[in-house]
Amino acid sequence: MTILATEGLTKRFPRVTALDRLTVTAGPGVTGLVGANGAGKSTLIKILLGLLPPTEGRAAVLGLDPATQALDIRRKVGYMPEHDCLPPDVSATEFTVHMARMSGLPRGAARERAADTLRHVGLYEERYRPIGGYSTGMKQRVKLAQALVHDPSLLFLDEPTNGLDPRGRDDMLALIRRIGAEFGISVVVTSHLLGELERVCDHVIVIDGGRLLRSSAIGEFTQATHSITVEVEEGGEALAERLRAAGHAVTEHGRLLIVDDGAPGTHDLVRDAVCDLNLSLVRLEQGRHRIEDVFREEAAAHV
Numbered sequence: 001m002t003i004l005a006t007e008g009l010t011k012r013f014p015r016v017t018a019l020d021r022l023t024v025t026a027g028p029g030v031t032g033l034v035g036a037n038g039a040g041k042s043t044l045i046k047i048l049l050g051l052l053p054p055t056e057g058r059a060a061v062l063g064l065d066p067a068t069q070a071l072d073i074r075r076k077v078g079y080m081p082e083h084d085c086l087p088p089d090v091s092a093t094e095f096t097v098h099m100a101r102m103s104g105l106p107r108g109a110a111r112e113r114a115a116d117t118l119r120h121v122g123l124y125e126e127r128y129r130p131i132g133g134y135s136t137g138m139k140q141r142v143k144l145a146q147a148l149v150h151d152p153s154l155l156f157l158d159e160p161t162n163g164l165d166p167r168g169r170d171d172m173l174a175l176i177r178r179i180g181a182e183f184g185i186s187v188v189v190t191s192h193l194l195g196e197l198e199r200v201c202d203h204v205i206v207i208d209g210g211r212l213l214r215s216s217a218i219g220e221f222t223q224a225t226h227s228i229t230v231e232v233e234e235g236g237e238a239l240a241e242r243l244r245a246a247g248h249a250v251t252e253h254g255r256l257l258i259v260d261d262g263a264p265g266t267h268d269l270v271r272d273a274v275c276d277l278n279l280s281l282v283r284l285e286q287g288r289h290r291i292e293d294v295f296r297e298e299a300a301a302h303v
């Protein structure tokens with residue numbers, strides 16, 4: 001099944017070509033739309049929602065044409081815009097109920113759905129306070145809740161991690177993964193931060209200057225390498241030392257250790273070393289190429 005498809009999609013503004021003959025498709029699951037600021041991500045979403053007409057080309061969302069069936073699309077799609085667009089004087093509950101009513105839900109159902117959705121996105125007692133006093137992370141959650149409240153089949157999330165601190169970012173990414181996996185809602189999520197999408201996406205579309213650079217399943221971006229990634233809460237240096245003493249090449253990237261996996265038994269060795277040193281293991285997994293590396297190589301090849 002195709003969730004979205006474009007063919008020769010072009011959008012020219014007076015001074016800039018935001019999309020340049022973009023032909024791409026995406027299936028169900030979580031799709032990352034990656035590109036630097038100004039790459040054309042928001043423009044693409046606005047065209048797919050029928051908010052902006054393309055200059056040339058065609059698009060389809062859930063089999064519907066944004067040029068003629070925009071209302072049908074909006075019934076089935078939730079949209080979390082990039083910029084702050086929340087009214088400061090009302091509470092998250094009032095706002096989300098209002099958005100549910102706008103989608104056609106009766107009053108009682110709108111209240112129930114709003115309460116459920118706000119709980120899902122992690123807003124509890126504070127949902128009764130005016131939005132104006134919320135942190136950026138809480139505002140992002142309200143934007144997500146209003147996109148989810150009418151039970152869409154597809155969500156467009158435009159830069160949902162913008163302005164969040166690392167913890168807030170992790171929470172938001174986990175939430176997106178859950179929406180995709182547990183609720184079976186397909187998600188198109190944009191980011192200019194390539195690295196963060198590899199954790200949550202099934203498929204990644206990379207655009208640059210309005211053109212398609214690459215569209216692939218995440219596995220093709222991030223093939224296994226001959227290395228193991230290890231993360232411990234504390235004591236990374238001691239662990240690195242121990243593994244080096246056992247003859248393994250180890251590089252440190254912040255809290256992550258990348259351990260050369262040339263010989264059999266490396267996983268066991270890491271496990272035993274973590275145990276001996278009494279460390280808390282956060283992660284022990286096969287190393288993968290990172291989207292960021294692939295993007296850098298492909299962007300360089302296009303210059």
Ligand SMILES: Nc1ncnc2c1ncn2[C@@H]1O[C@H](COP(=O)(O)OP(=O)(O)OP(=O)(O)O)[C@@H](O)[C@H]1O
Nearest residue numbers: 013014016018035036037038039040041042043044
């Ligand atoms: N309404 C508009 N009028 C004129 N130019 C526009 C308009 N909207 C977008 N652009 C331009 O089109 C290009 C693509 O913008 P777009 O917002 O789609 O990029 P983006 O990838 O979403 O980046 P960002 O994350 O910074 O918003 C940019 O050069 C932008 O300045």
